[in-house]
Amino acid sequence: MTSKVIKKDALNKTITGWMRSYDVIAPVSSKEGIHFRKISDAKEFTLQGNQKPNYPPKSIFLPQSEVLFEIKDGSYSMPEAPKRRQIILGMRSCDARAAWLLDTVFNQAEELDLYWARKREKALVVSFGCASMCSSGFCDTVGSGPFGKEGSDVMVTELDEAYYLEPLTEAGEKLTEKLDNAESGHSKAAKEIQKSSVVKEHTQADLSKINEKLYEAFDTPIWKEISESCLGCGVCTYLCPTCFCFDIVDEVDRSERVRNWDTCMFRIYSQEASGHNPRPSKAERTRQRIMHKFAYWVDNEKASGCTGCGRCVALCPVNLDIREMVQVITGLPIQ
Amino acid sequence: MDDFGQVRKEAARILSEKKVDVVLGFKSGTIPLKAQPAFITSAKDANTLILDGFCQNNLAVFLHDLPKDKRIGFICRGCESRAVRALAIEHQVKRENLYLIGVPCSGILDWKKIQDEVEGPITSAVDNGKEIILEIHGEKQTLKRNAFLVDSCRTCTGIEPVGTDVIIGEVHLLDLDDDELPPTWAEEFEKHSPEERYQLFTEETDRCIRCYACREACPMCYCAECFVDHIMPRWSESMVTRGGTQAWHLIRAFHQTGRCVECGACERACPMDIKMTYMTDKLNADMKKKYGFEVGADDEKQPPFATITLDDKNRFVS
Numbered sequence: 289m290t291s292k293v294i295k296k297d298a299l300n301k302t303i304t305g306w307m308r309s310y311d312v313i314a315p316v317s318s319k320e321g322i323h324f325r326k327i328s329d330a331k332e333f334t335l336q337g338n339q340k341p342n343y344p345p346k347s348i349f350l351p352q353s354e355v356l357f358e359i360k361d362g363s364y365s366m367p368e369a370p371k372r373r374q375i376i377l378g379m380r381s382c383d384a385r386a387a388w389l390l391d392t393v394f395n396q397a398e399e400l401d402l403y404w405a406r407k408r409e410k411a412l413v414v415s416f417g418c419a420s421m422c423s424s425g426f427c428d429t430v431g432s433g434p435f436g437k438e439g440s441d442v443m444v445t446e447l448d449e450a451y452y453l454e455p456l457t458e459a460g461e462k463l464t465e466k467l468d469n470a471e472s473g474h475s476k477a478a479k480e481i482q483k484s485s486v487v488k489e490h491t492q493a494d495l496s497k498i499n500e501k502l503y504e505a506f507d508t509p510i511w512k513e514i515s516e517s518c519l520g521c522g523v524c525t526y527l528c529p530t531c532f533c534f535d536i537v538d539e540v541d542r543s544e545r546v547r548n549w550d551t552c553m554f555r556i557y558s559q560e561a562s563g564h565n566p567r568p569s570k571a572e573r574t575r576q577r578i579m580h581k582f583a584y585w586v587d588n589e590k591a592s593g594c595t596g597c598g599r600c601v602a603l604c605p606v607n608l609d610i611r612e613m614v615q616v617i618t619g620l621p622i623q
Numbered sequence: 624m625d626d627f628g629q630v631r632k633e634a635a636r637i638l639s640e641k642k643v644d645v646v647l648g649f650k651s652g653t654i655p656l657k658a659q660p661a662f663i664t665s666a667k668d669a670n671t672l673i674l675d676g677f678c679q680n681n682l683a684v685f686l687h688d689l690p691k692d693k694r695i696g697f698i699c700r701g702c703e704s705r706a707v708r709a710l711a712i713e714h715q716v717k718r719e720n721l722y723l724i725g726v727p728c729s730g731i732l733d734w735k736k737i738q739d740e741v742e743g744p745i746t747s748a749v750d751n752g753k754e755i756i757l758e759i760h761g762e763k764q765t766l767k768r769n770a771f772l773v774d775s776c777r778t779c780t781g782i783e784p785v786g787t788d789v790i791i792g793e794v795h796l797l798d799l800d801d802d803e804l805p806p807t808w809a810e811e812f813e814k815h816s817p818e819e820r821y822q823l824f825t826e827e828t829d830r831c832i833r834c835y836a837c838r839e840a841c842p843m844c845y846c847a848e849c850f851v852d853h854i855m856p857r858w859s860e861s862m863v864t865r866g867g868t869q870a871w872h873l874i875r876a877f878h879q880t881g882r883c884v885e886c887g888a889c890e891r892a893c894p895m896d897i898k899m900t901y902m903t904d905k906l907n908a909d910m911k912k913k914y915g916f917e918v919g920a921d922d923e924k925q926p927p928f929a930t931i932t933l934d935d936k937n938r939f940v941s
Contacts, residue, residue, distance in 0.1 A: 422744070423655065423744045424654050522832075523836050527894055535861060537862070544862075551834075554835075601654060605680065605836050605839075605840050605888075606659060607659045
């Protein structure tokens, strides 16, 4: 596919053009930091350096609370699907990869999640690579990288005077077809930036060995040790771009059935109606989180469920670092 | 040996003399600007203990989780010592099983504010109690501490650890005679009308993702079952709505009336930077004004709202 360029001062014009046919969802800056929302002016789009919002853009496809249907006058109705096509602009590769991973959960023909799929099929992901990795990120060790391509329709590399766009899918190619073709100088500069973006000391984690060691450790007391300082809040999982657990409840007062994010780190997540809790302590709950990311995902998809975005590392109130935990359990580094 | 060297030595001593089973303190974090809670069980590990402005938790939060008969050494700052007192009054810890090592505190730093202040990735950060020294692209950069102190530490009135077994080091008030310091969030809040305050409260709580990090980081939030987790019958809707979230924040704050130790651990745990202490501080101020009650002031007095006496002038108890 043909790579394209947009001169820096023409970016807003391109985005404005896209906005005629698409809803553009992009990171915007407000006093609370940056977060994704639909923009009404191309100027709202802000993305500096390797910034990304703390609140993960998985919420675009899997909102924290989503009404599945409501009952009115004895009949059911589903909320309407988004009418216009969407461009998710400025996702980082860690988050785009997460959407790609979550497609294996929600977007498989034989067990399609309608609510995810109908949003996802309308959306194009135009991701922006990170020229330098963020301090808590480790995407380049878990199968991706600051310019990882999975989940993106178009990947953007910021050059000195222009943006270099690589269409990765047919839809991405169509979106960018009218833009100027990149010249060999652009491609060379982009390759250079992409190459130097990774941290030299980082190495690929050995996922199959980690998987094996985690199963070996399943019944050992190590989980109690590593989870001692865990507070049991939902920061790591709610902010994780690939954590997708939800709970379905009936909001009887409003005659709605709703699904809400849920997290294995909460005590009541696994609490049964009888009062019995098969994951009674932080040890079992932490084990579930680590096993899911680095054992079950690897079993099912041959890929780590962790995209190395580093949100859980940076925002855990007690700095429980998933890399450190995996290393303590398995003796194998993720760095 | 500096003062903290003495603290490590004391921690090693109580472990090797088997006075305690574990010492609670902090160790270095895995990334700059961070520290981790440490549970030290062997005297030889006591030298990994640290204390600086990046130690953002109130470690008393772990006390009610640990078995009641466990003997615990606890390196505590003023707010953490108040939490121990408040927990003992509420029968959540056995004071006789604790050995409290009081330490001076130079205040907790807002790591996000530091990160936002500078350009480029911070590869190392040192807080020496006087200034913050960062390394960015191999270059040293020094920041003044006061501008990065969290509000709770700027307004702290109890920096001296209370009811400890020993105090190591010289406790002194923070020198905040700095005209450039902006008003705290609570001071700003006070300037507004009730309608504007509701607007501010709404803006803050609208960002809430109901991860309950505020609750879990709080030493005084220890209910075996929080009201929001109560499902038979359900006391709070699970759907994240503005009303539900506002109810969560209000009820959480009211449950802290005369109980909150004003450490600010809730705000520091919040991944969405939601302000919360302005409410609990205000409720505590009311407790002081109306009942003369201060959290952590002594070992006996129950919080006013937890006290029932037969001669209560209100009719509902008679």
